[in-house]
Amino acid sequence: MASEITLYSYPTSPFAAKVHAYLLYKRLAFRVHYVNPLKxxxxxxxxxxxxxxxxxxxxxxxxxxxxxxxxxxxxAEVTAQQPLIDTRDQWLTENMVPTLFRAAFMEADSSAFKACRNAWRLAAVMRKACGVPLMLTPGWPLLLRKQPFIRSLVLPQISQGSAPEQRQKMLKQMKHWLSEKPYLAGDCISQVDISAYGMLAMPYYLDLEDADDFVRCEVIKAWFEPIDKLICDSALQATDNSRPPLLAAQWCSRLPLTKA
Ligand SMILES: N[C@@H](CCC(=O)N[C@@H](CS)C(=O)NCC(=O)O)C(=O)O
Structure with a gap:
């Protein structure tokens, strides 16, 4: 008998996006419970x-x-080396997650306007998926800025440089790994690829500003597109909705990069 699997999630959480993408990659049947952050x-x-x-x-x-x-x-039948997977997964999560939150975190420079627009986009999705009350959405940029877990992720990175600089650092490292091997931790696809895919795809499909930098980089795009197809196909091919898509089509402002 198939296992009963439930993912408790926010559609805007990069951590949840890692797991959601992995369930789709594994082609497991699951349901998603989008949680109201107030509860x-x-x-x-x-x-x-x-x-x-x-x-x-x-x-x-x-x-x-x-x-x-x-x-x-x-x-998996074949896998890359676990210690390498763990180190790279940790490095990517530690570096990528703060840059994603920074996209919606008001900093003391011109990007504050972009951050507000991004925060409102995220609030709109959280309202549709999780039932966040409409009256809270105008204040979402401030609410995100006050969240202790976001501050603890973002503030240490702010002291290391601007968000675009940090994203460039991350893309450079990914390009370096992909110049050595076809996947981020070796010759075969692993959780590092799927986690990185989830964290990049979520802001990309929600059309957050400047979230398409990796697709504009040919090396990263060539790695991303086949994984995107694999993950999107997994959801589309489960006609009984037993594999919900990473993001429901009605929340996305971008068309799929790859067609089923
Ligand atoms: N280390 C955790 C971090 C998870 C995390 O920070 N989740 C956020 C949502 S993106 C959360 O639930 N924050 C609520 C809180 O900390 O109050 C993981 O990898 O899952």
Whole structure:
């Protein structure tokens, strides 16, 4: 019998996007419970943060640990070396997640206007998917700026340089890995690729400003497009909606890069 899998998620969470993309990659049947952030702790079956994954009544928290649990239960036939996967996954998550939050985090420069527009875009999606009340959405840029978990991710990176500089650093590192091997941790696709894909695809498809820099880079685009097709096809081919897409079409302002 197939396992019962539920992902507790926000459509705008880069951590949840990693796990959601991985479930699609694995072609597992699952459902997504989009959580109202005002009722986060009373809704989650464990912990206080998104994502949580429930498999047959067992609960798992933390995106990388969840992916490791999925891999333990449904192992890949061929895989890259685990220590390399772990180090690169950690590096990418630590560097990429703050840049994603910075896209909607008002800083003391001209990008503050872009950050506000991005925050409102995210608020609109959170309203549709998670039932965030309309009256909260105008203040979303300020609410994001005040969130302790966002501040703890973003503030250390701000002291290291501008958001575009940090994204360039990340893209340079990904390009370097892809110049050595076809995938981010070697000759075969691994959780590093799928996690990075999820974290890049979510802001790209929601059309956050300046979130298409990686698609404009030929090397990254050549890596991204086949993974995008794999993940989008997985959702489309499950006609009973047993594999919900990473982002529902009605939230996206961009057309799919690749057709099924
Ligand atoms: N290390 C965790 C971080 C998860 C996380 O920060 N989730 C955010 C949403 S993107 C959250 O639920 N924040 C609510 C809070 O900390 O109050 C992971 O990888 O899953």
């Amino acid at each position: 986060l702790t009373s809704t989650l079956p464990v912990g206080q943060q998104i994502p949580v994954l429930t498999i047959d009544g067992s609960h798992y928290a933390d995106s990388s640990s969840i992916i490791n649990e999925i891999e333990r239960r449904w192992p």
